[in-house]
Amino acid sequence: MKELTKLLDRIIQRNDINLRELEHNISPFVYKLVPPDQLVKFYAFYGVTPHHPLDFVFRHSSLAGSYFLGKVSTRNSILYKSDIRGDELKKKGDVFNFQKFKIPIARDERIEIEDSFLIKTLVHNFSHDPETLENFFIRNTVSTHYANIHGSPIDGSFLEPFATVDLTTMNDCVVGAYSYIQAGEVDHLNVDPGTVWVRSPGEFNFLYQHPRDRLKKYISFDPERLPQGLLIDFGEDRKEDFERVFDVVKLEPSVSVPTSTSLDRYAVIKPKTRLGENVLVSQRAYLENSWLGKGTNAQEHCYIINSRLEGFNVTAHGATIIDADLEKNIFVGFNSFLQGRADSRLLIGEESVVMPHTIIDIEEPLAIPPGHLVWGLINNSDDLKQNSMAIGDFSKIDGGMVQGNLSFEGGGASFITAFRDRIHHILEANGAFFDGTNTPGHAQKNQNIATNTIQPYTEGELEGVFPTIIIQP
Amino acid sequence: MKELTKLLDRIIQRNDINLRELEHNISPFVYKLVPPDQLVKFYAFYGVTPHHPLDFVFRHSSLAGSYFLGKVSTRNSILYKSDIRGDELKKKGDVFNFQKFKIPIARDERIEIEDSFLIKTLVHNFSHDPETLENFFIRNTVSTHYANIHGSPIDGSFLEPFATVDLTTMNDCVVGAYSYIQAGEVDHLNVDPGTVWVRSPGEFNFLYQHPRDRLKKYISFDPERLPQGLLIDFGEDRKEDFERVFDVVKLEPSVSVPTSTSLDRYAVIKPKTRLGENVLVSQRAYLENSWLGKGTNAQEHCYIINSRLEGFNVTAHGATIIDADLEKNIFVGFNSFLQGRADSRLLIGEESVVMPHTIIDIEEPLAIPPGHLVWGLINNSDDLKQNSMAIGDFSKIDGGMVQGNLSFEGGGASFITAFRDRIHHILEANGAFFDGTNTPGHAQKNQNIATNTIQPYTEGELEGVFPTIIIQP
The missing domain is CATH 2.160.10.10 (Hexapeptide repeat proteins)
Structure with a gap:
């Protein structure tokens, strides 16, 4: 060589x-x-x-x-x-x-x-x-x-x-x-x-x-x-499941796939997982015992385990969701690592935005109220208080704010609007809003690759x- | 479409x-x-x-x-x-x-x-x-x-x-x-x-x-x-074995493969098969319970079942050999179909040449003597008599000969020489004569495709x- x-x-x-x-x-x-x-x-x-x-x-x-x-x-x-x-x-x-x-x-x-x-x-x-x-x-x-x-x-x-x-x-x-x-x-x-x-x-x-x-x-x-750490180990522990997927030429899906939904054959699907309509599951995504409601998605290197995503949830590239319940219209950003426990689940209220590169890893149950912006490293409710804010309040920031390790300058409204627009675009690109005729996206177009x-x-x-x-x- | x-x-x-x-x-x-x-x-x-x-x-x-x-x-x-x-x-x-x-x-x-x-x-x-x-x-x-x-x-x-x-x-x-x-x-x-x-x-x-x-x-x-007939049915009956081979990405050989031998991963190998040195097994070949001696080969669409090939045997593209014992230096031409039975095996003596498109399908044991040229359709020893000749005798033909359905014109010697040269070239191209250094052929070169x-x-x-x-x- x-x-x-x-x-x-x-x-x-x-x-x-x-x-x-x-x-x-x-x-x-x-x-x-x-x-x-x-x-x-x-x-x-x-x-x-x-x-x-x-x-x-x-x-x-x-x-x-x-x-x-x-x-x-x-x-x-x-x-x-x-x-x-x-x-x-x-x-x-x-x-x-x-x-x-x-x-x-x-x-x-x-x-x-x-x-x-x-x-x-x-x-x-x-x-x-x-x-x-x-x-x-x-x-x-x-x-x-x-x-x-x-x-x-x-x-x-x-x-x-x-x-x-x-x-x-x-x-x-x-x-x-x-x-x-x-x-x-x-x-x-x-x-x-x-x-x-x-x-x-x-x-x-x-x-x-x-x-x-x-x-x-x-x-x-x-x-x-x-590279070291829990995020690395977590992937390593699930490597064998992917090897199995890569070692066969054809793979029939092990779950029922609605006609408007795309499940990549290089994804790992473990029981009992349920895929709704307009769902996009990319190659190298890993789903186990989870419910993916209408218009949700799981991108590359996403792990969704023991969780329920109600609908129109964006799980960006590399995000992991374990033992969590996500209401509708929730955005989980790149490489976020959200880990509840079987006996202390994580609940995220609707319309919340989990910023990219957020870690939530809890030993006690934790609920993020609806319509909140969440960021940073959160191990408990005190961390959550410091690393979150109601989106309505964030929109009102004018000039600047410091909260914990976050420093924000400029207009909160324009930040929130930019994010909201982006989330809408992502859902649209993924085909989450497909009605059988209009706005097809990846979930529909990537079916027969x-x-x-x-x-x-x-x-x-x-x-x-x-x-x-x-x-x- | x-x-x-x-x-x-x-x-x-x-x-x-x-x-x-x-x-x-x-x-x-x-x-x-x-x-x-x-x-x-x-x-x-x-x-x-x-x-x-x-x-x-x-x-x-x-x-x-x-x-x-x-x-x-x-x-x-x-x-x-x-x-x-x-x-x-x-x-x-x-x-x-x-x-x-x-x-x-x-x-x-x-x-x-x-x-x-x-x-x-x-x-x-x-x-x-x-x-x-x-x-x-x-x-x-x-x-x-x-x-x-x-x-x-x-x-x-x-x-x-x-x-x-x-x-x-x-x-x-x-x-x-x-x-x-x-x-x-x-x-x-x-x-x-x-x-x-x-x-x-x-x-x-x-x-x-x-x-x-x-x-x-x-x-x-x-x-x-x-297309109809036994030759078609024979392949159809073994189709599923090939499907298995094509459905996996990597396939470790199920038999021991000498370093000078090439076993294509798209061949089907069933127990108990043994591959000698300098053996070439091509994609879409099918081997079952057979012995392939040094310098033998099995090309595309060859089926070799319950048979023993002693060495330097050429089995040309599409040839089938079942319940047969082949001594050394035997050539079996394209699409030949040689079928003995478990209780009535076919024996072919060394240095014999089975012409392309020869069918031997017997209910009683049959032995082809060494050094014979064989052709046509043979179901018993009478057929064999009509459709074979000692190569030495064939070489002596000068001018022409008619025997059964065969009509031959010209010099037998030049026909035999042409065939012998060709067989030698085929063995050489296949790498049958490889000595670890000289004259490598397909058996050596096609190993790491x-x-x-x-x-x-x-x-x-x-x-x-x-x-x-x-x-x-």
Whole structure:
């Protein structure tokens, strides 16, 4: 696998060069993040469907265990068990509105991954950067376990485990473990672990810092070791269930699937789970003993266990919900980890918003009242008090507020409106509102995806590298 | 599946146009040969290995259940459960000797399939036509169940079930069921079912005709029905075993495989089977309770059951061996069907040659002496007497001979030499003589093939049609 080693050297060097000004010295340890033989072991796969422009170009890349949908290219890159989901990319003829500009889209947008190493990373949505609307690029970047690159062109950056970059153009940044960045455009930043930062320049700035000592139990990333913590262990414990799903060619769903609902065949479904209408379950989602009401969804790396989601619940990429009851219209953001217990369930009232990268892990029953905004790290009702607010009250913030580890500047109303709009868009994109004719979304369009598998050379200098693969309509 | 229907219409029309001068009116029935939903049901697959030029180009084709290896293109074609094995194609820089010509090969040879419908057909070897050495083409052709197109560029032809075209350039011909043609170059022929014809112009002409009435039990092709007979039923009865093999992603071999031996993961191996060194078992071969000695092989659609092959036995594509004991250095030709019984085994002595398309189906024990040439349809020792000859005697034929349904013209020695050379080449190509260093062949080179799967569109106008797929190094 000489060529694969050269490829990894090249990617790491390019990442180093981009990050030379930051105190970032992790590259020697990147080699240890994925044992080389794992890169030869797993097949990659891509979806074929008439609902999205079909255009894959894979060149000189290692793609073990990764999934591709839509218009995607990779070059000189290593993708390990990553999901590159191009089912929300802009299409030729669309018009993108940005400030006073109405920008016509000249060609179907493509996710272009070059000189990058993505580990168990999700790439989704579309480029929100008005400067590069047809090209959602990921370059010279290393992202680690369960990172999300969502609508964010990114160059020369390093994402630690469970980091999320959302709707942000990022250049030469390090994003610490379990940090969430939604900030428009950022350069040359070294973001501490456990930061939750939502900024709309001129409108608002939401900045929360997870307490480092308490976060460590859930996720920590020490350069000399693999990622550690409960969030990592939780996934590892359920790995075998996924292996079973990946080892068979065809898999009949083990539950009844309404005609308006999409259950990906690479999801794990354990008894007794019930799927309502307009439900979207993505590949690598894990459902066990749960009720998913109408218009709910479970994205990549979501675990929903012993829980009931009443309807129109968004469970964003990487979110986990255990022993919880969620009323209607609840949003649970990226990589949130909500863990009740069998004897102390978590209840979330309707219309509540759980911010991305929120951890709720309780030993006593806990109820979040309806219409609340919740964030941060919550182990009990005192934490909840400090890390939540009625959405109505939040909307009234004008100028700023500090509460616990949260500092908020700007207008609460515009923050809440932005979130509400987004949640509505997500539900719509997922097909939650489909009435049999209007507003079909992923839940309807992703039903009949044919999945093809691809494998690398299994011996010789090119061992682990995939041949050039071009798939077009 | 509107597009798929149009594609089939187009292929059938082109085939009709090519065959308009022959009394050939089968095209209306071609539609019935494969139910359309079967064309959507199965994945196709291709092998990736550094040992053969990697170059697949699939355009506007339906490829359900088909396998590809080497340099292959398809365009406007339907391939159903066919094997396109390009592991013997000529390479750039090779020199092809033909009569007084030494022809340099300008580029890697490619199997190019265009406007054709191949059903459960094997395509293998390389173009022997000195006029088209880099392009092994198959055009405007319909071939049906278990046909073999072996080293034979072919245009505008129709192959009935179990027909074999071997080392022959064929233009506008119909080849009847269970006919074997090895004739250099043929045009506008309508070959009766059950013909076995081996011709080397100016050297010899071997022409055998299976008795139509007796052949019918084994294979018949009536335009208005699917192919019928014992040969068809035999495969159908074992279909489920193959389904199991195709339904899992990874399959560990159930028998011990020597390091010099290649067992394809899409072969069926049932207890108790033993594989010796330098053995080649291809995809879609079926082995049960059999002993395969050193340097033996089992190709596509071979069934070897309750049998012992001592060593250096060639079992050509589609040959079946049941309840038989084969001594060393025995050749069993294409689509031969050798069936002993548990209580009346078939014994074949060493150095014997079973001609392609030979049927031996016995109720009493039968022994073929060493060094014999055997052909035709044999149900007992009387048949054997009429349909065999010591190779030494055959070599002495000078001018001609008629024996039973066989008519032979020309020199027996040159016929025997041609066959012997060919068998030696086959063993060499298969890697039977590999000594750990020298003369590796398929048995060694095909060990680490990574197999990728591809699927068609599963809905819409393009249902059943595969996207454009280009795979290159």
